[in-house]
Amino acid sequence: MKLAAELKALEARIGHGFARPELLARAVTHSSMSSPTRKDNQRLEFLGDRVLGLVMAEALLANDKSATEGQLAPRFNALVRKEACADVAREIGLGEALKLGRSEMLSGGRRKQALLGDAMEAVIAAVYLDAGFEVARDMILRLWGDRIGRVEADARDPKTSLQEWAQARGMPPPVYSEVKRAGPDHAPEFTIAVELQNGDRAEAVAGSKRQAEQAAAKALLERLPASG
Template structure:
């Protein structure tokens, strides 16, 4: 069975895989599993390339990752209801988050690609990085069992669990809950303007609550404008920070 390693424990240009093991915090007993986790289908020749690439591992890793992160969330947020836990889980296991983990561990430098994919810069593609992150989790699981995989996932995903990169709920939901908590009726959204050509319109929306000044914002769609207006309202009232509102615009 493999074993955990400390940062800086196994490094050195003579063994790139050992350096990767050190970064992820796990030393493989069967390093062929790690090699498989890093093998894109384009690098496999001969029969059954899908079975000899990371694709099956990626399938397994997706479910192992979901199980471990679900457990982490259950322990970390004892007061959270099912809906919140589900939103947090989706944020942590989405493609972007997995790709960020792979990039942080410099997994892209170790991905095995065919000549065409290598020349096209496939090792930096978000989808491939995300697949490799999940495949490595599966490889650890097969090599060392659930406890080993749990340790690796906790090490690599803990920071994201504690500090989400994006709002867990959209601004309209947060504003409605904020209003309800103060005994106010649901926010009212009113269309107040449209500009720009038909192929690239801009909509302006105002959101209103009794006894409070309205907030106004624009967006490429009515839904986007409503979210932006709600975010502006939340920032003005001190419910959200400016960075949270800015992150909302990317959701």
């Protein structure tokens, strides 16, 4: 009963009422809760990633008719990467509706970037299968909102930006180190630190080393002066 209420609330937040609510139930089911009678969201995640990619490619082409492929590619990557999907998932409270196994629940699975990003892609696929591409596209464009318009400012890779910041000041490249690894093998959680030669340092936690490194670089960049 509680799950049904959570899914109804999620429908309202994404702006789509499902003709086949079992699709949404599957989209929020993590692999830690799968069973022979309960399918998880991994196959939907695969499909949703492709639907999202097509929508964003169309939107970027329409948004800037003079952009080259080299300009479009980083913007596209910024809009479809797991971090962006997880941000949207947090805005719609998707974590509250996730069906997780006990170990994932205890390790804070509802807040994990990888789980949220995967589930967001699965929800996109569920809407696509339930109502078709146009409805899925409308939902994506509504949920991503002004991210598409401001993507050029967000498209730069944080690790690259941090390295350029250091080099412009005569420093060697930033050093990344693994502080801690936690969680089960199927859903690890990495704590990564990044440090500059001058001692400035930041840490971040994510479901992969790459994501944690990017998040740590972004956190450090936000604290650094733009010049000087």
